[in-house]
Amino acid sequence: MSGAIVFDLDGTLVDSAPDIRAALNRVLAGENAEPVTLAETVSFVGHGIPQLVRQAREARGLGPDRQDPMTAAMLAGYLAEPAALTRPYPGVTACLERLCALGHPLGLCTNKALAPTLAILDALDLGRFFGVVIGGDSLPQKKPDPAPLHAAFAALGTPLLYVGDSEVDAATAEATGVAFALFTKGYRKAPVTALRHSFAFDRFDDLARHLDGRAALSPTAG
Ligand SMILES: O=C(O)COP(=O)(O)O
Numbered sequence: 001m002s003g004a005i006v007f008d009l010d011g012t013l014v015d016s017a018p019d020i021r022a023a024l025n026r027v028l029a030g031e032n033a034e035p036v037t038l039a040e041t042v043s044f045v046g047h048g049i050p051q052l053v054r055q056a057r058e059a060r061g062l063g064p065d066r067q068d069p070m071t072a073a074m075l076a077g078y079l080a081e082p083a084a085l086t087r088p089y090p091g092v093t094a095c096l097e098r099l100c101a102l103g104h105p106l107g108l109c110t111n112k113a114l115a116p117t118l119a120i121l122d123a124l125d126l127g128r129f130f131g132v133v134i135g136g137d138s139l140p141q142k143k144p145d146p147a148p149l150h151a152a153f154a155a156l157g158t159p160l161l162y163v164g165d166s167e168v169d170a171a172t173a174e175a176t177g178v179a180f181a182l183f184t185k186g187y188r189k190a191p192v193t194a195l196r197h198s199f200a201f202d203r204f205d206d207l208a209r210h211l212d213g214r215a216a217l218s219p220t221a222g
């Protein structure tokens with residue numbers, strides 16, 4: 001059996017920022033605050049919905065007393081329309097099919113809450129590929145704590161690779177002691193060279209090709 005591969009979701013398998021932005025702007029409108037741009041939204045993604053709301057709230061000068069009601073409104077509003085504008089990046093479905101055919105058990109580990117994560121996987125017909133799905137609220141810890149990624153691999157078998165797009169993902173792979181593939185077209189803030197990675201790719205065709213017939217990769221942790 002080939003090694004297990006776990007994927008991040010936002011900015012890695014799917015370009016989800018447009019729906020996150022739309023849901024966030026509905027919440028901000030309810031607070032009589034100015035909407036956020038797509039670039040602002042992208043800069044807020046990576047640490048889960050409560051942190052996204054905190055950053056948006058602070059950017060619009062809204063007080064800490066609005067944190068809990070805005071987070072609840074964001075979760076409900078996003079879940080109501082999670083995938084109207086969200087699409088897989090080009091080549092994602094074919095790549096996942098190829099990796100399954102090569103015998104790799106696949107999993108998902110995201111900081112997005114589990115309910116919208118499952119709704120997106122269902123809407124885009126991606127759920128069928130994954131033997132385990134860990135969301136940002138599945139465990140008490142979120143990435144970059146290694147616990148969620150450890151839990152994903154524990155459910156799948158021998159770890160081969162974590163695939164993600166961000167600083168959080170690179171740090172998670174390092175803390176977990178697993179090789180890291182960096183997708184360079186996602187929501188990363190720093191340059192590629194600033195993130196520790198085993199290899200980088202900008203097309204999902206290249207990821208499948210890179211892994212074809214490959215048994216082991218070096219972990220990023222030294
Ligand atoms: O929802 C987020 O903030 C981050 O999600 P990700 O872990 O799938 O990139």
Ligand SMILES: [Mg+2]
Nearest residue numbers: 008010011165
């Ligand atoms: Mg991501």
